Amino acid sequence: MKKIINVVILALLLGANLMAAGKEKIRMEGSTTVLPIAQITAEEFMNIHPDVVISIQGGGSGVGIASLIDGTCDIANASRAMKEAEIKNAIAKGVDPVAHIVAMDGIAVIVHPSNKINNLSRAEIKKIYTGKISNWKEVGGPDQKIVVLSRDVASGTYEAFNKLALNDEKVRRDALLNASNKAIAAAVEKTPGAIGYVGIGYITPQVKALTVDDIACTRANVVAKIYPYSRPLFMYTNGRPTGAVKRYFDFLLSKEGQALVTEAGFVGLK
Amino acid sequence: MRKNKDQIYQKIFAILAFSSLLFLTGIIVVLFKEGLPILDSVSIREFITGTFWYPTYDPPEFGILPLLLGTLWVSFGALLVCVPIGIGAALYLHELASYRQRAILKPVIEILASIPSIIYGFFGMIVVAPFIQKVLDLPTGLCALTASLILGIMAVPTVCSLSEDALSFVPKSFREAAFALGANRWQTLTRVIIPAAGSGISTAIILGMSRVVGETMTVLMVAGGAAVIPSSFLVPVRPMTATIAAEMGETVVGSTHYYALFAIGLLLFLATMALNVIAEVISRRYRLKLGLGR
Numbered sequence: 001m002k003k004i005i006n007v008v009i010l011a012l013l014l015g016a017n018l019m020a021a022g023k024e025k026i027r028m029e030g031s032t033t034v035l036p037i038a039q040i041t042a043e044e045f046m047n048i049h050p051d052v053v054i055s056i057q058g059g060g061s062g063v064g065i066a067s068l069i070d071g072t073c074d075i076a077n078a079s080r081a082m083k084e085a086e087i088k089n090a091i092a093k094g095v096d097p098v099a100h101i102v103a104m105d106g107i108a109v110i111v112h113p114s115n116k117i118n119n120l121s122r123a124e125i126k127k128i129y130t131g132k133i134s135n136w137k138e139v140g141g142p143d144q145k146i147v148v149l150s151r152d153v154a155s156g157t158y159e160a161f162n163k164l165a166l167n168d169e170k171v172r173r174d175a176l177l178n179a180s181n182k183a184i185a186a187a188v189e190k191t192p193g194a195i196g197y198v199g200i201g202y203i204t205p206q207v208k209a210l211t212v213d214d215i216a217c218t219r220a221n222v223v224a225k226i227y228p229y230s231r232p233l234f235m236y237t238n239g240r241p242t243g244a245v246k247r248y249f250d251f252l253l254s255k256e257g258q259a260l261v262t263e264a265g266f267v268g269l270k
Numbered sequence: 271m272r273k274n275k276d277q278i279y280q281k282i283f284a285i286l287a288f289s290s291l292l293f294l295t296g297i298i299v300v301l302f303k304e305g306l307p308i309l310d311s312v313s314i315r316e317f318i319t320g321t322f323w324y325p326t327y328d329p330p331e332f333g334i335l336p337l338l339l340g341t342l343w344v345s346f347g348a349l350l351v352c353v354p355i356g357i358g359a360a361l362y363l364h365e366l367a368s369y370r371q372r373a374i375l376k377p378v379i380e381i382l383a384s385i386p387s388i389i390y391g392f393f394g395m396i397v398v399a400p401f402i403q404k405v406l407d408l409p410t411g412l413c414a415l416t417a418s419l420i421l422g423i424m425a426v427p428t429v430c431s432l433s434e435d436a437l438s439f440v441p442k443s444f445r446e447a448a449f450a451l452g453a454n455r456w457q458t459l460t461r462v463i464i465p466a467a468g469s470g471i472s473t474a475i476i477l478g479m480s481r482v483v484g485e486t487m488t489v490l491m492v493a494g495g496a497a498v499i500p501s502s503f504l505v506p507v508r509p510m511t512a513t514i515a516a517e518m519g520e521t522v523v524g525s526t527h528y529y530a531l532f533a534i535g536l537l538l539f540l541a542t543m544a545l546n547v548i549a550e551v552i553s554r555r556y557r558l559k560l561g562l563g564r
Contacts, residue, residue, distance in 0.1 A: 032519070060519025062528075083522055145409040152495075152516030153326045154527070170324055173336075176412060176506050177495025179516040183395075190400045191410050 024244035029057040030064020030077030032180070033156055033199065034233050036264040037103055038077055041252050044260060048251070052244045061156050068236055069095050074245055076236040079105075079156025100235045102252055104267040106200040106222035107161050107229040108209040110185065112192045117141045119211045122228060125165055128195060131172030136193065149184050149196035150175040157181065160231040161197050197229075201265020222267045233266065297539075305536035308332065308529040317533065323497040323508075325517070325527040332530045336497045338537075340507035341483060343500045344417045344493060348482040351422020353475055356429025360474075363430075364437040365459060376431075383427035391491030394420040399492060408504055412494035415503040420488055425478040432477060436470020436556075437463060469556030473549040480545040484538065486511035510534050 028038050035058050042054040057073075064076035069090045082090075082097055090097045109125060111117060120128075120139060127133040128146055137143045150171050151158035162168060178184045181202040188194045189206040196207075200217055203209045209217050212228055221227035241249050251257045258268030308317065312332050320333015359379065363372055394416055403411030440463050448458040464471070494506020495516070514531050521527045 058519075060521075062521045062523055063519055066523035080520075085522055085525060089524070147410045152513075152520075153324070154517035154520035156520060159326070168327070170327060173322070173498045174496045174506070176410065177497070177508055177512070177516060179490055179512075183491065186395060187410075187412065190396075191403070193409050 024052045026052060026054045026075065026244055026248060027057075027073040028054060028064075028075040028077060028235075029059055029067045029073040030075075031061040031079040031156055031233075032058045033079035033105070034077035034102070034235070036201075037233065037261050037266060038075075038235075040260045040264045041257050042248070044257075045248055045251050049244075049247065052247070054248070060154070062154070065090075065097075065236065068097065068238060069093055071095070071238075074237065075248075078234040078236060079231075080159050081234065082236065096239045097236050098238070098240055100237065100241075100249060100253075101232040101269070102235050103233045103258075103261045104222050104269060105157075105160075105231050105233055106217045106219075106227050106267060107157060107164070107197050107231065108200055108203050108217040109195065109197050109212060109229070110188050110203060110207040110209050111195050112188060113206065113208045114192055115141065115208060117210065118208075119214055121213055122165065125212065126167070126169070129166055129171055129175070130169050131174075144193045147191050147194040148172060148175040149178055149187055149191075149194055151181075151184065151197075152177050152179055155179075157197070157199060161229065164229045164231065165197075199265070200267060219262070219267045223269070230267075301532060301536045301539055304529060304532035306529075306533070308526065308533040311526045311529070317530075321499060323513070325521075325530055330526060332526070334510070334530075334534060334537075336499050337508055337510045337513050337534065339499055340414070340493065340497075341509040341511070341538075343414050343503065343507055344421060344489060344509050345479060345482045347414060347418025347503060348421035348425060349475070349479060351419055352425035352429050352478050352482070355422070356426045356474070356478065357433050357471060359426070359430045360433035360437060360471075361459070363434050365455075379427050379430050382423070383431075387424065387485060387487040388491075390420050390424055391488045394488060394492035406504065410494060410506060412492055412506055413504050414493065414500055414507045417489050417493035417507070417509075418503065420492055421482045421485055424485065424488065425482050428481050429474045429478040432474030433467070433471045436467040436474060439470060440466045469552045473553040473556075476545050476549040476552070480542045480549070483545070484511065484542050486515050490515050510538055514538075 028042070035056065038056050042056055046052060046054060061078040061080055064073065065078060065082055065086050067073040068076035069086070081099065087097060109120065117136065117139060124133065124139050129148060129150070133139060134146055135143060136146055162171065176187070178187060178196070181198040184196040184198050185202050185204050185207055188196045189204070200219070200222060203217070215221055215227050217227050217229070222230045237245060253269070255270050258270045262268040312320070317332055317334060318338065319335055320331060321335050322331040322333045323336060324331040359375070363375060367375060395412070398419060399411030399416050401411070402408065402413070402416050444462050444466055445458055448462045453461065489509045490512040493509055493512060495508045495512060496506040497508045498505070500507045514534055517527070518531050521531065
């Protein structure tokens with residue numbers, strides 16, 4: 001009896017190995033912002049190339065980059081550029097990180113739909129977020145306290161907004177921390193005095209996206225880099241991609257792949 | 271042959287039982303190893319009494335006092351909710367509820383415990399926060415009060431079922447003796463049963479507190495998340511757990527910020543462990559007092 005069970009287990013193990021053999025594996029890990037892009041393009045890529053298996057994990061940009069440095073993933077998704085400390089760490093471990101810009105994202109400034117304000121200048125947004133303006137009447141609105149919503153300080157969206165909109169000045173301490181784009185959109189929807197910022201894909205009909213210096217956050221304006229709060233999204237590889245990873249990048253950066261990027265709520269490069 | 275088998279099984283189950291110990295040791299080692307390096311960058315005093323949490327700026331600031339106070343305020347508020355409801359429910363279940371009411375109420379309260387915390391978070395964000403915002407005319411309903419309410423409800427099952435256990439451990443002879451001395455039902459309850467179950471009930475409260483302190487998802491969603499020292503229950507606060515959950519994924523592994531987050535985790539762990547140890551000590555004493563042994 002025992003022998004039979006052993007044989008069965010052995011056969012199953014062998015079978016599983018055989019099935020996986022002949023398939024190339026790509027492991028992706030990192031930013032939750034880039035995750036939808038990775039998922040939609042990986043699915044389509046695996047449909048076209050059944051000989052490749054792509055596994056995708058979230059975890060955050062920092063986690064993905066750490067995995068790339070440790071060699072436990074092939075592609076690190078990142079919503080921010082690698083930091084100096086990370087690059088140093090990578091080189092020390094013999095990893096040569098190569099950045100690929102895979103999409104653009106526009107960071108929209110959103111308010112409650114009942115808000116009469118349609119446009120803010122970059123200076124006004126900066127003053128609101130750094131704590132110099134706290135009431136809507138100071139920017140031409142009603143006498144109402146501004147509820148400032150921001151992202152957690154480690155998120156890529158926060159970092160991009162902080163650099164693009166605040167020139168690295170500190171966000172006011174009483175800003176509300178939200179852990180995701182969706183959470184910001186949901187909170188703005190429910191809060192008449194709120195202001196928040198989200199990726200372009202997260203603008204819902206229940207919130208109003210403001211124009212910044214009279215420039216709307218549209219895909220065209222983001223691609224043309226006219227909209228002031230535009231940022232690139234990255235995937236990192238160790239050295240130039242080869243094999244299945246290269247085929248994946250070829251697909252991702254093709255017209256078809258970039259159309260999927262747009263479908264995922266971001267701005268395709270083409 | 272038989273004996274051999276017995277021994278093997280015994281070994282297997284011993285390994286299973288001791289594996290928890292292994293996990294606990296692993297967690298403690300990691301928390302200390304990854305948390306203590308923060309002391310190379312800031313002193314304990316700066317870390318705990320600093321009022322600015324700007325971990326990603328240059329120069330970074332790692333003051334966790336606002337986060338510490340956020341956790342304390344929210345936990346205190348949650349206690350105000352879960353203690354009266356939990357103990358009240360336990361007393362009703364134990365003293366007054368009919369058999370049929372018990373059969374319905376007990377499972378219902380236990381279902382409350384099995385709801386995932388993210389659902390509580392949703393409920394708080396979509397229903398409670400807008401309601402509180404409207405009723406109290408606040409700029410935002412995502413504040414310490416909302417978080418306290420939701421966390422309090424989440425801790426009710428812990429407090430209620432443990433308190434009820436404590437009440438049911440009181441030997442029947444206590445009650446009979448009280449009645450025999452001519453005490454009425456109310457007197458028996460307040461002067462005999464509750465004092466006898468008192469330490470069991472305190473254990474229930476402490477364990478409920480420990481649940482509240484460690485809760486993460488819900489506070490991340492409903493507490494608002496402003497890293498300021500709370501001035502009232504009506505302002506947004508950011509508890510320690512929410513900070514870790516929100517920032518850990520994106521931070522640079524091995525950076526000072528990373529160590530700071532682990533250090534916060536270490537503090538949380540020490541706090542909940544202290545609560546659990548206190549609860550254990552109290553409950554042992556009280557079992558001895560009632561003559562129940564260990």
